[in-house]
Amino acid sequence: MRATPALAALVLIVLVAAAFLFSDYHLFQLTMVVVYAIAILGMTMLTGFNGQISLGHGAFYAIGAYTTGVLMTAWDVPYWATLPAAAVVCAGFGFLIGLPALRLGGLYLALTTFALAVAVPQVLKYKSFEQWTGGVQGLVIDKPDPPFGLPLSPDQWLYLFTLAIGAAIFLLVWNLARGRIGRAMMAIRDHALAAEAMGINIALLKTRTFAASAMCTGVAGSLSAIAIQFVAPDSFTVFVSITLFVGLVVGGVASIPGALFGAVFIEFIPNLADQVSKAAPGAVYGVILIACMYVMPSGVGGALARLVRRVARPGRRVG
Amino acid sequence: MMQGVLHQVISGIATGGIYASVALALVMIYQATHHVNFAQGEMATFSTYIALTLINIGLPYWIAFIGAVAISFAIGVAIERILMRPMENAPVLASVGVFVGLLLIINSLSGWLFDYTIKQFPSPFGSGTPLFGGYVSSHELGSTAVTLIVLIAVYMFFRHTRLGLGMRAAAFNPVSARLVGIQVGWMLALGWGLAAAIGAIAGMMVAPIVFLDPNMMAGILLYAFAGALLGGIDSPLGAVLGGFAVGIIENLMGAYVVGTELKLSVALIIIVCVLVVKPSGLLGRKVTSRV
Amino acid sequence: MLAPPKVPSPPNVPALPNVPALPNVPALLDVKGLRAGYGETQVLHGIDFAVAHGGVSALLGANGAGKTTTLRAICGMLRRSGDIRLDGARIDASATEDIVRRGVAHVPDGRGTFLELTVEENLRLGAYTRPADEARADIMRMFGYFPRLEQRLRQQAGTLSGGEQQMLAIARALVLRPRLLLLDEPSFGLAPLIIAEIFVILRRIRAEEGVGMLLVEQNASIALDFADQAYLLETGRIVVAGPAEDIRRDEAVRRSYLGY
Numbered sequence: 001m002r003a004t005p006a007l008a009a010l011v012l013i014v015l016v017a018a019a020f021l022f023s024d025y026h027l028f029q030l031t032m033v034v035v036y037a038i039a040i041l042g043m044t045m046l047t048g049f050n051g052q053i054s055l056g057h058g059a060f061y062a063i064g065a066y067t068t069g070v071l072m073t074a075w076d077v078p079y080w081a082t083l084p085a086a087a088v089v090c091a092g093f094g095f096l097i098g099l100p101a102l103r104l105g106g107l108y109l110a111l112t113t114f115a116l117a118v119a120v121p122q123v124l125k126y127k128s129f130e131q132w133t134g135g136v137q138g139l140v141i142d143k144p145d146p147p148f149g150l151p152l153s154p155d156q157w158l159y160l161f162t163l164a165i166g167a168a169i170f171l172l173v174w175n176l177a178r179g180r181i182g183r184a185m186m187a188i189r190d191h192a193l194a195a196e197a198m199g200i201n202i203a204l205l206k207t208r209t210f211a212a213s214a215m216c217t218g219v220a221g222s223l224s225a226i227a228i229q230f231v232a233p234d235s236f237t238v239f240v241s242i243t244l245f246v247g248l249v250v251g252g253v254a255s256i257p258g259a260l261f262g263a264v265f266i267e268f269i270p271n272l273a274d275q276v277s278k279a280a281p282g283a284v285y286g287v288i289l290i291a292c293m294y295v296m297p298s299g300v301g302g303a304l305a306r307l308v309r310r311v312a313r314p315g316r317r318v319g
Numbered sequence: 320m321m322q323g324v325l326h327q328v329i330s331g332i333a334t335g336g337i338y339a340s341v342a343l344a345l346v347m348i349y350q351a352t353h354h355v356n357f358a359q360g361e362m363a364t365f366s367t368y369i370a371l372t373l374i375n376i377g378l379p380y381w382i383a384f385i386g387a388v389a390i391s392f393a394i395g396v397a398i399e400r401i402l403m404r405p406m407e408n409a410p411v412l413a414s415v416g417v418f419v420g421l422l423l424i425i426n427s428l429s430g431w432l433f434d435y436t437i438k439q440f441p442s443p444f445g446s447g448t449p450l451f452g453g454y455v456s457s458h459e460l461g462s463t464a465v466t467l468i469v470l471i472a473v474y475m476f477f478r479h480t481r482l483g484l485g486m487r488a489a490a491f492n493p494v495s496a497r498l499v500g501i502q503v504g505w506m507l508a509l510g511w512g513l514a515a516a517i518g519a520i521a522g523m524m525v526a527p528i529v530f531l532d533p534n535m536m537a538g539i540l541l542y543a544f545a546g547a548l549l550g551g552i553d554s555p556l557g558a559v560l561g562g563f564a565v566g567i568i569e570n571l572m573g574a575y576v577v578g579t580e581l582k583l584s585v586a587l588i589i590i591v592c593v594l595v596v597k598p599s600g601l602l603g604r605k606v607t608s609r610v
Numbered sequence: 611m612l613a614p615p616k617v618p619s620p621p622n623v624p625a626l627p628n629v630p631a632l633p634n635v636p637a638l639l640d641v642k643g644l645r646a647g648y649g650e651t652q653v654l655h656g657i658d659f660a661v662a663h664g665g666v667s668a669l670l671g672a673n674g675a676g677k678t679t680t681l682r683a684i685c686g687m688l689r690r691s692g693d694i695r696l697d698g699a700r701i702d703a704s705a706t707e708d709i710v711r712r713g714v715a716h717v718p719d720g721r722g723t724f725l726e727l728t729v730e731e732n733l734r735l736g737a738y739t740r741p742a743d744e745a746r747a748d749i750m751r752m753f754g755y756f757p758r759l760e761q762r763l764r765q766q767a768g769t770l771s772g773g774e775q776q777m778l779a780i781a782r783a784l785v786l787r788p789r790l791l792l793l794d795e796p797s798f799g800l801a802p803l804i805i806a807e808i809f810v811i812l813r814r815i816r817a818e819e820g821v822g823m824l825l826v827e828q829n830a831s832i833a834l835d836f837a838d839q840a841y842l843l844e845t846g847r848i849v850v851a852g853p854a855e856d857i858r859r860d861e862a863v864r865r866s867y868l869g870y
Contacts, residue, residue, distance in 0.1 A: 047412075100595040107355060107552060108598060111544050112591055118541055119584035242419060249416040282427030289420035294405060297413035481738065488724055488735050495722035498685065499786065500710040500739035 008170075011260075015163055024155040028227065029267060031159045034166040035224045036263035040247045041173055041256065042216030048254030049182060050209045051189030053106060056113030058241030059120045060090050060214040064221030066124065069139040069231040070132050079144045079226050083165070086222040087215045094214025098207035117241040124233035138232025141225060162223050169216060174256055185209055217244070248299075250292050255301020262299070265292075327570040333459035334528075335566020336466035340521035341536075341543035342550070342558040343470060344514040349552055351490045351510035352403070354411075357418040359518055360540030361425035362398075364533060366391040366519030367526050368433045371440060380443045384523060388516045395515025399508040429533040440526035462524035469520055470559055473513070477555075486510055538583070542569065545590045551603020560602065565590070636698060638663045638822040639684070639790055644692035646676075646683035653679045655846040656692070660839070661790065666816065666823045668837035668854060670830050670868065675843040677826040678719050681792045684824075685709055685716050696790065711739050715788035719795050721779040725768035729759055732767050732778055736785030745785075752781040755811050773804035780808070784815065791823045797832060805829070809836060830868040834858040842867050 018030060039061055046052050067086040071077040077085070097116070101109055123129075125136055133139070146157035176182045187195040188202055196202050225231050243266050251262025273284035296303045341359060348356045356362075370387035374380060402421065406414045444461030477483035489496040489506035496503050522536065529535055542565050550561025568589055573582035593601070639661040646654040653676045661667040669677050683690040686706045694702040701709050710716075724732050733752065737745035753760040756777045762770060767778060776796055783791060796812075797805045809832060816823065827833035834840055834854045842850035842857075850863055857863055864870060 053412075100591065103595055103598045105598070107349075108548060108594060108600075111355070111548055111552075112594060115541065115545060115548075115587040115590065119587050122584045246416065246419055249412050253410075253412050280427040280431040282423045283431070284427075286420040286423035286427065289423070290402070290417050293409070293413045293416040293420065297406075297409035481734070481742070484727075484731060484734060485738060487727065488731075491726050492722065492724055494687070495718070495724060496735075497687075497706040498710060498716050498718065498722060499735045499782070500707050501735075502707050 012163075012167055016160070019152075019156050019159050019163075024153060027155045027159045031155075031162050031227045032224070033260075033263045033267045034159075034162045035220050035227060036244070036247055036266055037260045038166050038169055038223065039217045039220035039244055040251060040259040040262045041169065042213040042218075042220065043244060043248045044251075044254065044256060044259050045173060045176070045185075045216065046209055046213035047248065048252075049177060049189065050185040050206065052101060052206065052210065053110040054113040054213075055110045055245055056115070056117030056238075056241050057213075057217045057244050058236055058238065059113075059117045060094065060217040061221035061224070061240055061244070062120050062124065062236035063093055064090050064218030065225035065231045065236070066133060066139075066221075067218070068222040068225045069134075069141055072141050073134075073139045074132060079141075080161075083219055083222050086218050090218025090221075091211040091215040094211040094218075095207055097214070098210025101210060102203055102206055114238065114241065118238045121233040121237050124236065133233070134231075136233060138230060138235070141229045141231070143229055144226065158227055162227065165219070165223065169219070170256065170259075173216070177256065181205075246289060250289070250296075250299055252299025252301020252303075252305075255299060255305065257304070258299050258301025261301065323574070324571070327574045328567055330459065331567035331570035332563060333463050333566070334525075334570070335546075335563035336463045337521050337525045337539060337562075338542045338546045338566050339559040339562025340466050340469060340517055340524070341539060342546040342562040343473065343555060344517040344521070345543060345547050346552060346555050346558040347473075347510055347514045347517070349547075350555070351486065351507050354403075354414050354418070355544075355552075356511075356514065357415070357540075358422040358425055359514065359543075360536030361422050361429065362391070362395070362515055363518035363522035364531075364536045365425050365429050366394075366515070367440065367522035367531055367535070368429055370519070370523050371438065371531065372433075374441065380441060384443075384520075387523065388519050391519035392512040392516040395512040396508045398515075399511035400504075403507075403511070404504065426533055433533070435533060438531040440523070440531045442527035458527055465520065465524055469517060473517070474555075482509070541583070541587075542566070545587060547600075549590050549593055549600055551600025554600065554602040557600055557602030561600070636663075637661060637695075638665070638697060639667075639824065640693075640695040640698075641684070642693040644680065644683055644690060644694065646679055646688055646690035646692075648679075648688060653846050654683065654690075657841075657843070657846070657848045659841045659848065659851065661822045661824050662838065663822055664816070664820045665839065666825060666837040667839040667841065668833040669824065669826045669841050669843055670828075670833060671843035673828070674845070676846045677828075677843055678794055679846075680843070681716060681718070681794050681824070681826055684792065685714065710786070713787070713789035714792065715783035715786055715790070716792040717779045717783045717794060717796065719798065721775050723767045723770075723775050723779055723782075725766070727767055728764055729767055729770070729778060730763040732782050733759070733785055736782035739786055748785045748787060752785060755784075755815060756781050773800050773808070776800060776804075776808060777811075780812075780815075784819070784821075788821055791821050793823060793825045795826055795828060797827060797829045805832065812836065830864075831858075831870060 015030075019027065022030065039057065042060070043054065043057050046054055064086040067089050068079070068082040071082045071085060072079060097113075104112055124133055143154050144158065145154055146152045150157065152160070184195065184200045184205055187198070187200060188205060192202060247259075247262030247266040249262075250265045251260070252258030269288055270281065270285055273281040273288065276284045298306075341363065344359055345356060348354065348359070366387050369390055370383050373383035373386050378386065398421070402417065403414070406417055442458040442461070444457045477487060485496070485501045486506045486509060488499070489501055489503045490510070493503045496506070521539075525539060526535065543562060546562035546565040547558040548561070549564055550557025550559065552558070569582055572585045576585065637660040641660065642658050643656045644654055644658075645652065645656050657680070659667060659669070669680060671677050679688070682688050684694060684701075686701070686704055686709050690702060692702055694700065696709075696712055696714065699712070701712065701714075724735065727735070733749045734745070737748050740748055758774055759778060759781055762774065767775065770778060780793070780796070796808055800808070812823070813836070815821065825833055825837060834857060837854040840852065840854040840857045841848050844867070850857065850867060
């Protein structure tokens with residue numbers, strides 16, 4: 001789509017402007033939206049582009065968050081330096097999990113990753129790791145101050161920082177999708193046998209995709225730890241994985257802009273549900289989710305893509 | 320030492336029976352619809368609450384039991400016809416979204432209608448531990464027996480009745496099934512109903528042990544998934560055996576290797592290892608793709 | 611979407627007159643103006659044909675002409691429009707299961723066997739719509755036509771040879787005692803000897819059961835040998851129609867349209 005760079009630039013300008021328009025609490029919410037968008041983007045790469053379903057990405061989110069937490073509390077590493085570290089750690093774990101994932105397909109992979117995500121809180125609470133992970137109580141993280149004495153509040157700085165990282169990651173992923181590697185990933189998703197026959201090394205690419213995806217979601221986890229200033233095992237139950245998955249599906253599984261829509265959904269709809277019904281907010285949330293699936297089975301991204309196609313090619317008559 | 324191991328194994332068989340029942344329900348829906356019902360656990364919990372309500376208004380246990388099973392069957396059929404039918408032609412991930420939504424709705428409804436306090440659920444088998452030298456409680460024995468009866472009944476239904484054959488046909492090849500006059504849509508609904516009924520029985524068997532609250536089945540669902548994966552998600556027998564195996568592994572791991580805190584993680588890791596070696600599960604069909 | 615190219619008339623060949631319906635005899639299956647397609651693609655552009663009671667009509671044509679689509683349209687397996695009558699009653703808006711219950715049995719392309727089930731279970735499924743007491747007798751009747759199936763009752767259907775699977779598919783269709791049998795390329799992928807054997811059995815079935823058949827075939831010679839009426843389908847339109855005997859004898863038509 002030729003309009004995409006212009007549109008993206010416009011969105012970015014609006015988002016930057018938001019830093020100066022909203023209160024600190026709303027900025028925190030927006031920061032979380034960007035964080036979720038990055039996390040979901042990791043899944044977009046893995047599931048949308050490469051066709052590997054993971055219901056356990058909350059695990060990488062947690063690993064990223066804890067890497068940041070541990071580095072900052074145990075070794076006083078500055079917050080921005082923990083990001084590359086988290087990226088490397090998560091990429092490593094992603095690769096490790098990507099290896100056995102090669103043998104599992106579709107449903108088995110989904111359920112196995114789900115099972116692994118469930119194990120995460122238990123491992124984090126494990127007594128032997130307590131000295132680093134802070135056990136059940138978790139770790140408290142200091143809020144970073146704006147650098148170079150810039151005239152911004154810490155929340156504003158954090159939001160802009162997260163936004164910058166997010167924009168960079170979105171750009172990288174967008175380039176990836178349009179390039180050779182992205183096409184190879186999608187070839188594997190659509191017809192693995194044919195892809196292999198064309199000389200694509202499936203095993204290598206799939207594990208690398210897993211690693212890249214884990215890295216992306218892991219960095220999101222790091223950013224979330226910095227924003228929330230707190231990590232604890234019970235913040236990373238399987239519910240995180242489910243929530244991210246909901247964001248992926250609502251946004252559109254193979255849609256890059258969809259990741260942003262999905263993030264908005266998972267950040268704001270639970271609050272909305274709470275306002276509608278104090279007694280059964282989960283039910284309201286579930287109803288809204290199901291309604292979205294009925295109306296937009298391919299997510300917001302899919303619906304938008306269809307709209308664009310219809311507008312771009314008017315009057316195509318069927319014979 | 321040996322007696323301790325035996326106790327853990329027998330106890331594992333008892334809990335394994337519950338996992339096996341839920342695993343069977345999962346596999347049934349999977350075979351019929353090629354979808355995993357992530358809301359299976361919540362439906363079972365809801366059914367157990369219904370049973371408790373029936374007991375609390377004065378019905379004798381087994382009448383309440385049958386009532387809860389029948390109502391659950393109806394709810395299962397209704398969910399398939401109303402909720403899942405429109406999703407027939409939607410992408411797989413959209414269906415998963417609907418399942419997650421269903422999970423959240425039922426979980427929330429359970430809490431709202433029946434509140435979040437932990438409740439006791441009666442066992443029809445008494446609470447003594449008289450058998451096998453005190454290693455097996457009468458409830459464990461009774462629930463294992465009930466589980467086995469259910470599993471055998473389901474097996475007989477599928478192998479030896481016309482309806483059971485029709486359901487299997489609809490699951491294997493819906494197009495050909497229509498060509499012999501089977502109403503495939505209703506077969507799916509029946510599959511959901513049966514799965515819901517089995518889930519209800521599993522819920523009522525496990526509630527006396529772990530006590531009833533809206534999140535009762537979450538852990539059990541996970542073990543059931545693990546059991547179904549281990550046995551092979553397209554094999555009902557595999558799911559059952561897998562469920563029992565997971566029960567035993569969980570107990571042994573918890574007692575002798577890692578303690579109760581990590582037994583869930585370890586059980587899962589074992590399952591992952593099995594899957595790496597044999598991806599389609601112990602009894603699953605190996606899918607060879609023709610070029 | 612571009613209009614499909616006009617079908618050129620081969621030079622010097624008078625087109626045989628279209629026979630819309632058999633004179634004075636109500637047809638078992640009467641199809642008029644059938645249109646059908648998949649998604650946005652239109653495959654059939656309005657075709658007319660008929661099958662007489664106890665008769666055999668053959669639908670011939672090359673790959674992609676729309677033969678399989680026609681059978682699927684009759685059974686309601688895809689979106690279609692037009693006038694389809696079974697013994698005078700319209701079935702063009704009915705669901706597949708209802709059409710089957712009215713006595714239409716379809717042996718689909720690829721046979722549609724339940725590969726994971728046994729031969730016996732496949733046959734029992736054929737009898738799904740029959741009353742329970744008659745089902746047994748209906749299945750036994752099949753062994754008279756296909757003795758090989760009786761030998762392989764407990765075998766998993768997926769392990770049968772191609773010819774045996776075709777026999778199983780036909781047997782399964784017959785068990786429901788249809789008025790109309792739809793056969794989609796029964797000769798596909800089979801050795802000539804097996805094909806001959808199957809058509810001998812089909813002749814017997816036709817004589818003894820009195821069931822009408824609509825036969826779709828790429829193997830034109832064997833189809834024309836068997837059928838009463840023949841229709842030639844080309845890119846979704848019927849270009850030649852008439853008694854099979856006449857078409858078989860007409861060298862010019864055979865060479866232009868059937869390639870032999």
